Amino acid sequence: MNILNILLFVVVLFSGIAHSQEALIEEEVIVTGIRGSIDEYPGVTFTKKGDYLLLKLLISNDTREEEVRKKEIYKTLQDSIKLAAKDSKIELSVVQNGFVVPLTNENYRIDLEKGSRPDTSEAQIRVKTTISSSVKKPETLIANMKRFVESIPVSGRVEIAVLDEIDVSVVNPSQYRSKILELVTEDIKNVSSSLGSDYKVVLYGIDGPVQWVKSGSINLTLYINYNYTVIPSTVSSISAEAY
Numbered sequence: 001m002n003i004l005n006i007l008l009f010v011v012v013l014f015s016g017i018a019h020s021q022e023a024l025i026e027e028e029v030i031v032t033g034i035r036g037s038i039d040e041y042p043g044v045t046f047t048k049k050g051d052y053l054l055l056k057l058l059i060s061n062d063t064r065e066e067e068v069r070k071k072e073i074y075k076t077l078q079d080s081i082k083l084a085a086k087d088s089k090i091e092l093s094v095v096q097n098g099f100v101v102p103l104t105n106e107n108y109r110i111d112l113e114k115g116s117r118p119d120t121s122e123a124q125i126r127v128k129t130t131i132s133s134s135v136k137k138p139e140t141l142i143a144n145m146k147r148f149v150e151s152i153p154v155s156g157r158v159e160i161a162v163l164d165e166i167d168v169s170v171v172n173p174s175q176y177r178s179k180i181l182e183l184v185t186e187d188i189k190n191v192s193s194s195l196g197s198d199y200k201v202v203l204y205g206i207d208g209p210v211q212w213v214k215s216g217s218i219n220l221t222l223y224i225n226y227n228y229t230v231i232p233s234t235v236s237s238i239s240a241e242a243y
Helices: 016-024 065-083 139-150 173-195
Strands: 008-011 026-032 046-049 052-061 090-096 099-102 123-130 159-172 198-203 211-214 219-224 227-234
Touching: 016 026, 046 173, 052 065, 052 139, 065 090, 065 123, 065 159, 065 219, 099 139, 123 159, 139 198, 159 211, 173 198, 173 211, 173 219, 173 227
Parallel strands: 008 198
Antiparallel strands: 026 099, 026 159, 046 219, 052 123, 052 159, 090 099, 090 123, 198 227, 211 219
């Protein structure tokens, strides 16, 4: 059987903003909601476990004096940090602009929000734990994080509520670009092989940024929002402006 010669045209759609954003993604990012339909994804995606599971906590205080509320909340945060330092499976974090930032003794004085009731201050933090390769379901991890929360000593009128929302995060998602490109290339080769020598495959959008979405309780799907079209092999050129 002759070697299949695949003519694959890549339509380069330059996107300076997209690449600038991707270059900045060198930290841990929160993975948001599950998409409603598989039709919203490109043909090829890459699914993996998240790196971390995150449990959202609401820390509130309804002491009448605002300064006392702040003092008690920050004292509770400090004590939480000390407690987490004793547990190798637990970390504390806050989410800022989609990035997961460690909560430490250097930055524990996070911004507090007004609560829904008068004279109430609130803050949200995350309890975080690693999703190991052996984990199949999140229940055990969630139970461990909740036990940790129950052991946090609270100061004054501080209350800690565990919110239902469970998130996953991924570290440096752009590192998976080469894997996604490998999968896309293999798929395009298969398409080209099936069509035969009478057609060419034109691929475009492949220079876009890596995107991600939650696709299960502990999984996420990463992809590049590419597309392609099929043209007769007799066509020698194609305008990028058409796409």
